[in-house]
Amino acid sequence: MSEIKCVGILTSGxxxxxxxxxxxxxxxxxxxxxFEVMGIMRGYKGLVTDEIIPFKTQNVSNIxxxxxxxxxxxxxxxxxxxxxxxxxxDNMQKHGIDALVVIGGDGSLTGARIFASEFNIPIVGxxxxxxxxxxxxxxxxxxxxxxxxxxxxxxKIRDTATSHERLFxxxxxGRNAGFLALNGAIxxxxxxxxxxxxxxxxxxxxxxxxxxxxKSKNSSIVLVAESELTGGAMGLSERVKKEFPEYDVRVTxxxxxQRGGSPSAADRILASRMGEASINALLEGQRNxxxxxxxxxxxxVPFTKAIRNDKPINRDLLNTxxxxxx
Ligand code: F6P
Numbered sequence: 001m002s003e004i005k006c007v008g009i010l011t012s013g014x015x016x017x018x019x020x021x022x023x024x025x026x027x028x029x030x031x032x033x034x035f036e037v038m039g040i041m042r043g044y045k046g047l048v049t050d051e052i053i054p055f056k057t058q059n060v061s062n063i064x065x066x067x068x069x070x071x072x073x074x075x076x077x078x079x080x081x082x083x084x085x086x087x088x089x090d091n092m093q094k095h096g097i098d099a100l101v102v103i104g105g106d107g108s109l110t111g112a113r114i115f116a117s118e119f120n121i122p123i124v125g126x127x128x129x130x131x132x133x134x135x136x137x138x139x140x141x142x143x144x145x146x147x148x149x150x151x152x153x154x155x156k157i158r159d160t161a162t163s164h165e166r167l168f169x170x171x172x173x174g175r176n177a178g179f180l181a182l183n184g185a186i187x188x189x190x191x192x193x194x195x196x197x198x199x200x201x202x203x204x205x206x207x208x209x210x211x212x213x214x215k216s217k218n219s220s221i222v223l224v225a226e227s228e229l230t231g232g233a234m235g236l237s238e239r240v241k242k243e244f245p246e247y248d249v250r251v252t253x254x255x256x257x258q259r260g261g262s263p264s265a266a267d268r269i270l271a272s273r274m275g276e277a278s279i280n281a282l283l284e285g286q287r288n289x290x291x292x293x294x295x296x297x298x299x300x301v302p303f304t305k306a307i308r309n310d311k312p313i314n315r316d317l318l319n320t321x322x323x324x325x326x
Contacts, residue, residue, distance in 0.1 A: 025275020
């Protein structure tokens with residue numbers, strides 16, 4: 001029998017499309033199983049500053065299709081201090097919250113791991129980030145929608161790139177991971193993806209220029225993952241201007257557009273399944289784990305593993321891009 005009576009739910013860090021679908025699923029699955037639910041506003045900040053409200057099933061009506069997060073989100077400095085976490089714990093006690101579901105990326109799950117170990121609180125994490133950089137899960141909530149946003153944007157840029165016969169460097173998000181750039185490049189038929197995972201092994205730009213970009217075309221699209229390691233789209237374009245002035249180069253940084261929008265069907269389904277699974281995990285006595293998905297099976301991944309920052313990319317995809325862009 002679970003000792004848990006009341007579950008608090010929060011979204012933290014960078015928002016991602018599908019967070020609302022996850023909030024809905026956690027809330028409804030919790031209520032279905034007899035738990036009370038508390039919505040915590042602005043991530044860990046709301047725990048520290050006591051912005052906590054009771055959630056009924058109506059609080060999550062009509063949100064599955066909405067981007068962003070109705071709980072708001074923040075990156076909270078106070079929670080990084082022991083005093084801040086003590087305050088957060090005191091507020092949990094005050095509201096009778098005895099377990100948490102945290103939806104967020106690696107920073108948010110790192111905070112969850114520390115908080116759980118200091119105060120012996122059952123916490124279940126859901127991978128909510130467009131970056132897809134959490135270990136132990138094939139995909140994260142928001143990643144598919146962000147990929148689709150990238151695809152739509154790059155398709156448009158391709159029209160003007162073709163008309164003007166230009167080389168475009170398009171920078172996508174991902175913090176220090178190349179998943180969006182890599183799969184975005186495949187989805188858009190780009191000539192290359194420049195990613196941080198192999199940045200120290202090869203000079204990706206030099207290799208690209210050596211190959212002569214796409215020989216059969218006069219315009220080129222290259223997706224660049226944001227990161228100091230890749231140099232970013234601006235850095236690469238500066239290099240090309242200096243080293244290869246014959247190219248007419250332009251840069252587009254897609255930026256926060258990638259974090260918005262109505263979640264794709266895949267993200268809504270993923271968030272709904274994972275949200276329900278988070279409550280099942282608490283009922284089974286699981287704690288300090290992230291719900292992941294591997295080969296379409298929901299799995300529990302210990303926080304310590306999920307937040308490792310070396311989730312491997314599929315290197316075969318780089319070859320696929322190369323072969324398909326001849
Ligand atoms: O981790 C999610 C993410 O969107 C990254 O891809 C990006 O580097 C970062 O957040 C941007 O953060 P902010 O919202 O603070 O600009």
